[in-house]
Amino acid sequence: MNLSVKIGNLELKNPVMGASGTFGFGREYEDFLDVNEIGAIVTKGVTPKPRAGNPGVRIAETPSGMLNCIGLENPGVDAFIYDILPKIKKYNTAVIVNISAGSVEEYAEMAWRLDIDGVDAVEVNISCPNVKEGGIVFGTDPKAAAAVTHAVKTHTKKTVIVKLSPNVTDIVQMAKAVEEAGADAISMINTLTGMAIDINTRKPLLGNITGGLSGPAVKPVALRMVWQVAKAVNIPIIGMGGIASAEDAIEFLLAGATAVAVGAHNFIDPSALKVIADGIAEYMQKHNIEDVNELVGALQA
Amino acid sequence: MNLSVKIGNLELKNPVMGASGTFGFGREYEDFLDVNEIGAIVTKGVTPKPRAGNPGVRIAETPSGMLNCIGLENPGVDAFIYDILPKIKKYNTAVIVNISAGSVEEYAEMAWRLDIDGVDAVEVNISCPNVKEGGIVFGTDPKAAAAVTHAVKTHTKKTVIVKLSPNVTDIVQMAKAVEEAGADAISMINTLTGMAIDINTRKPLLGNITGGLSGPAVKPVALRMVWQVAKAVNIPIIGMGGIASAEDAIEFLLAGATAVAVGAHNFIDPSALKVIADGIAEYMQKHNIEDVNELVGALQA
Amino acid sequence: MKKLVVTGTILLNKAVNENVKHMVIKAPEIANLAEPGQFVHVKTLHSENFLRRPFSIADVDKNEGTITLIYRIVGKGTAEYSRLKEGEEFSILGPIGNGFKLKEGRPLLVGGGVGIAPLIYLSRLLKDQKPILLIGGKNKDEVFWEEYLKEYADKIYITTDDGSVGFKGFTIQLMPEILKENNIDAIYTCGPNIMMAGVAKLAYEYDIDCQVSLEKRMACGIGVCLGCTFEGKLTKKRRKVCTEGPVFEAKEVF
Amino acid sequence: MKKLVVTGTILLNKAVNENVKHMVIKAPEIANLAEPGQFVHVKTLHSENFLRRPFSIADVDKNEGTITLIYRIVGKGTAEYSRLKEGEEFSILGPIGNGFKLKEGRPLLVGGGVGIAPLIYLSRLLKDQKPILLIGGKNKDEVFWEEYLKEYADKIYITTDDGSVGFKGFTIQLMPEILKENNIDAIYTCGPNIMMAGVAKLAYEYDIDCQVSLEKRMACGIGVCLGCTFEGKLTKKRRKVCTEGPVFEAKEVF
C-alpha cells in the first residue's frame, strides 16, 4: 500500500502532518508518537525578529473549537536556525518552516535565510489574523499575495507552500494568484477571525479582542474551500481546518487535498497524527485502495 | 425593567426573534411558546414565484452546527400574501418578511407588494448561499448590495433590514454600503458556505454539494462581525449566528447588536425564544440593568 | 396535533442484537398522545451532537406512561444513545406527525429493517383484525422482530436477503403470494424506499388501500426547516415528512 | 519529563461542598510518575467540550495507582466532570510540568481557593519537616481543606474574607506573624496571582526561598500552543507555564 504523496519536490511518507502553531517544533510530541513516522513537521510561525506575542488571555474555547490570539510568539529566525533546526533536522521526516513577515522584502529575506540544509520547504503564512505585521493584508489581496509568493519563490530552492486565509470573499481568486506567482503548493485554511465575550466582566475573553477560530467547528468551511480551490488550480493542496479523525482527513483528500494537516486536535490527542495516518491506511485496506493518491480529488460531485 | 428595543420604526417587545428559515411562519411554534410574546417573527425567505427548493439531502449535521441547502423552498409571494399573512397578522408581535429575488427590479417589486397591512418590516436577504438567484452576488458586492437596498427602500414605507453574508473579506464595507443606500437596519450573519462528504459513497452529503453552515460553531465569527460592523455604522443591528442561550444573546448585545435572532437552536429547543428572553431579563435583574438598551454595545474593549 | 418537549427518564436500554437496542422511556405526556406511526425527536441532555434524531414510536404503554424505541446504532447519535443508562434523562420532542390511519378489514403490514419498529404498536392496535406481518431483513439477526410481533400478528412472514431465515429474497417477492392467499383490505408499510415503492405498486395492482411511512433527514421535526419535504404526487404540493407525514397515502408518494 | 495519555477509571467523584468535588481516578502510569505541583490535562471520552482542562494533582496513591483531583465547578467542563459516575472512563494527559522542588528545613505552604489542592500532596511529602499551612478562602465553606491537610501539617492557619472561620482577612495579612513566630526556610504557594505576589514580596523581605505555582488558560498542556506563556522576570525569556511550570521560582514571576 502506498501512503506517500508529493508536495512540490517534497516526498512525504504519508499525507498527515502537524499544522503550524499546533505542533511546536515537533520535539514536544516525542512522548506521544514517533516523529520520524509522521508526514511532516510544520513549525510554529517564524518571524525575522523574536516576538513575544500578544498580551492577556490567548486561548478561549468555543463550541467544537477554539480561538487563539497567540500573536506569533516565536524566537525569531536566528534562534530557529541556530538553536532549533540543529535539534530537529535529525528527524527522518520533512521539516516545513512556516514564515511570517511584515513586507515583501522581509518575506524574501526569510526565504533566503531558510534555504539551508535541514529545511525541506517553507510555508508562507500570508494569513495570520492575529498580528498586524502577520500578513493579513497579503492574505486578502491577490496582488499582494502574488508579490509575496514571487519574492519567496525567487529566493529559495525549497518547495514553496503558500498558506491561504479563509477570511476572503473569493478564495479561488487568491489561490490562482499565488499559483500564477509560482507557488509549488497551497495550504489552507488558516483560522477564521472570531471573538468571544465574557458577559460578566463585559470584556472580550481574549487579550487581543479577536482571535483565530479553528477546530472541528470550521471543518465544513475548510472542506468547501479546498474543494473549490482544487477544481481551480493544478498545484497540490495541503488541506486543514478541523481535522480530528481519519474520516475527516479522507474528506479533505476526496475534496482534492493531496495531504492534510492536523491543528487544534493535536491538543486533544497528541498522538493524533499517528491515529489519523493509521486510520487512512485502514480505510484504504477496507476499500481496496492501493495508493492514497487515488483518493485525491476522487469526490463524485 | 425595559426589554423593548427599536429597529427602525419597529418597536419590539423584546430583542429576541426567530431567524428566517428556522421559524417557519411562526405558527409552527404555537405548541411551544406564546407567539404573541416573542420579539418578532422573521418569515422563511419569500420569493417572487413559488420555489420547490433543492433536490436531494438538504440537511447535514456538523460539529456544533449544521449545513442546510434548502434552496429557498417557499410558496411564493402571492401565496404568502393571500394564504399565510392573514393567519399570522393576528399575532400581537412584529412580522418581518424575509425576501429574496433574482434582480434589483424583482427585489423592488417584492418590497412594493409587501408594503401592506400585517407586514411590519422586510428583511432583504442578499446572502442566501444556496441558490444562484438567491442573491449571493448582491451579498458579496457592495455596489450591488447598495442597489438592492435603495430599490427596496424606495418601494416600501416599512422598515428595511438588509441581511448580510459572512462570506466576504470585508463585512464592514458591505454594511456601510447598505447603510448609505438607506437601510434602516442590518441583520447578520447569514450562513457560512460549507460542505460535507460521505467517505463511503465518496459523494457530497448534500444534494446541492455545498450548504450554509449555522449553529454554535459559527458564533465566534458572527460575534466578531457584529462587533466590527457596530463600530462602523449608526443603524441598529440584529445579531445572529449560533445563539443557543441567553448568555450567547447577551454577547451579541454587548458587541453592538440591538436585537438578536435565534436560528438553528430553535430546532433543538422550540421554546428557545422564550428561554432566551427570560434569561436576558434574569441577567438584567442580577446586574441591576433597567433597560436592555444599556447592554447594546456596552463591551469594554 | 399537539407536540411537546419533555425530559423523560430511561427505564431500559438493552441490546436486542449487536447493533440494535430497545429503549423504554418514561414520558407520560408523550405516551398519552402517541399514535402508531408517529415519531419522537430526541436528544441527550448533554450531547456531543447538535441535532435531535427522529425515531418511530415502536410501542407505548399508556398506563405506565412509557414509550418504546427500537433503534439501530448507525452513527454518532445512536452510539451516544446506546451508552445511556437506566435512570438517565433524555429529551423528547413529540409525538410528531400523522401516523397510520387505522382501516377496516384484514391488514397487511410490510416492514423492512428498523422500519419494522412502528409496526409493533400498529399491529397491537390492529390485533383484532388479525394482521398479517411481512418483514424483511438482511439476515437472521433481524429475526428478533418476530418476538415483538407474534403476540399481535395472525401470521408472520419473514424474508432475508441471505435466506438464513424464512424466504430468501425480498419482501415484495413474497408479497404477491400473500395477497393471493389472503383477503387483504389495507396495507401499511415502513422501510427502505425501494421496498415501499414495490409494496405500493403491488397494492395498486391489487387495488388495496396502502399507507407508507417515509424517512428523511430532519433538522427541526416541527415543520419549519423544510429539510424533509418532497413534492406530493397527487397534490403536486410540497409535503413535509415530519409534520404532514411520516405516513402518507402511497399514491401521494409513489 | 515523560508524559502520556491514558484512559483512567473513576473510582470516586464525591461532593466536598456545594461547588467542589473530590475525584479519585485509577491511572497507575500517571500516579507512578506524578510529583507534587504537577498537573493533569483531562477530558471526558465523549465530551460536549472541545479542549482538555488542567487540574493539579492533589494527591496520589502510588500503591493503589490512583490520583486525586479536587476541583471547583465553575463552568461547562467542570460541570461535565461533576456528572461522571464511578466506573466511568476519563482521559488523562500527564503528569505535566515541573512541580515543587522540595527544599530542606521548615516549610510554609500558602494556598488560596482551589490553589490549595496541590499542597495536599506536597505537605504529605514534607510531613517530616513539620510544614506550616496557611490557607485562605472566601468563607467557611473552604474549611474542608483542613480535613485534607491536618494529617500532614504541623499547624494550619485559616483566613476567610468574611471571618466566618479563622482570621478575618487575607492570608498575606496573617503571614508576617507566622514568619516572625516560626523559622521558615522555604515557602511554597499556589492560589490567586494577587495572593502569590504578596507572598513572594514577604518572602523577599524575609529572604526566604519561595516557589509559586501559576495558572494560565491552556490549550495543549504540552508546550506547543504558546497559550500559557509569560516573560520570565529573571531570564527575560518566554516561559511556558504548562511544561516549564506550573511551579517557578517566585523571582522569575513577581
Ligand SMILES: Cc1cc2nc3c(=O)[nH]c(=O)nc-3n(C[C@H](O)[C@H](O)[C@H](O)COP(=O)(O)OP(=O)(O)OC[C@H]3O[C@@H](n4cnc5c(N)ncnc54)[C@H](O)[C@@H]3O)c2cc1C
Ligand atoms: C420518521 C423517522 C423515523 C425513524 N425511526 C427509526 C427507528 O424507529 N429506529 C431506527 O433505528 N431508526 C429510525 N430512523 C432513522 C434514524 O433517525 C437514524 O438512524 C438516526 O438519526 C441516525 O443517527 P446517527 O447520529 O446515529 O447517525 P449519523 O449518520 O451520525 O447522523 C448524522 C445526521 O444524519 C441524520 N440521519 C442519519 N441517518 C438517517 C436516516 N436513516 N434517516 C434520517 N436521518 C438520518 C441524523 O439524524 C443526523 O442528523 C427514523 C428516521 C425517521 C426520519
Ligand SMILES: Cc1cc2nc3c(=O)[nH]c(=O)nc-3n(C[C@H](O)[C@H](O)[C@H](O)COP(=O)(O)OP(=O)(O)OC[C@H]3O[C@@H](n4cnc5c(N)ncnc54)[C@H](O)[C@@H]3O)c2cc1C
Ligand atoms: C496548572 C493548573 C492547575 C489547576 N488546578 C486546579 C485544581 O486543582 N482544581 C480546580 O478546581 N481548578 C484548577 N485549575 C483551574 C481549572 O483548570 C479551571 O477551573 C477549569 O479549566 C475550568 O473549566 P470549566 O470548563 O469548568 O470552565 P469554563 O470557564 O467553561 O472553561 C472555558 C475554558 O477556559 C479555561 N479556564 C477557565 N477557567 C480557568 C482557570 N482558572 N485556569 C485555567 N483555565 C481556565 C478552561 O480550561 C476552558 O478551556 C487549574 C488550572 C491550571 C492552569
Ligand SMILES: Cc1cc2nc3c(=O)[nH]c(=O)nc-3n(C[C@H](O)[C@H](O)[C@H](O)COP(=O)(O)O)c2cc1C
Ligand atoms: C494555537 C494555534 C497557533 C497557530 N499558529 C499558527 C502559525 O504560527 N502560523 C500559521 O500559519 N498558522 C497557525 N495556526 C493555524 C493552524 O496552522 C491551522 O491553519 C488552523 O488551526 C486550522 O486547523 P485546525 O482547525 O486543525 O486547528 C495556529 C493555530 C492554532 C490553534
Ligand SMILES: Cc1cc2nc3c(=O)[nH]c(=O)nc-3n(C[C@H](O)[C@H](O)[C@H](O)COP(=O)(O)O)c2cc1C
Ligand atoms: C434551515 C435553515 C434555513 C434558512 N433559511 C433562510 C432564509 O430563507 N432566508 C434567510 O435570510 N436566512 C435563512 N437561514 C439563515 C438563518 O436565518 C440565520 O441567518 C443563520 O442560520 C445563522 O443563525 P443560527 O446560527 O442561529 O442558525 C436559514 C438557516 C437555516 C438553518
Ligand code: FES
Ligand atoms: S424536519 Fe424540519 S420541516 Fe420537516
Ligand code: FES
Ligand atoms: S498550554 Fe500550550 S504551550 Fe502551554
